[in-house]
Amino acid sequence: MTAVFGSAAQAGIVLVFGAVIILAVGTRLAGLADRLADRTGLGEAFVGAVSSGPAPPCRVLPLR
Structure with a gap:
């Protein structure tokens, strides 16, 4: 490596x-x-869950 x-x-x-960017x-x-x-x-919790829900699966692929 x-x-x-x-x-x-x-x-x-x-x-x-x-x-800082994040x-x-x-x-x-x-x-x-x-x-x-x-x-x-709509509730703030609902909007927060819908808008931030897709974030965890978006991960950076390892560079090869």
Whole structure:
């Protein structure tokens, strides 16, 4: 197995960058889901479950 990153510092930078992206997008999607629930009259839990339900099966395929 070959290393993808040259050093632990590079891997850490990529990890932090990814975490920031996930935090920003997740916050935006939560706000959109809240507004959708308010406008449609559906419950916030229902809209959250429907909008975030497909997320766990979406995983990254291993690189070969």
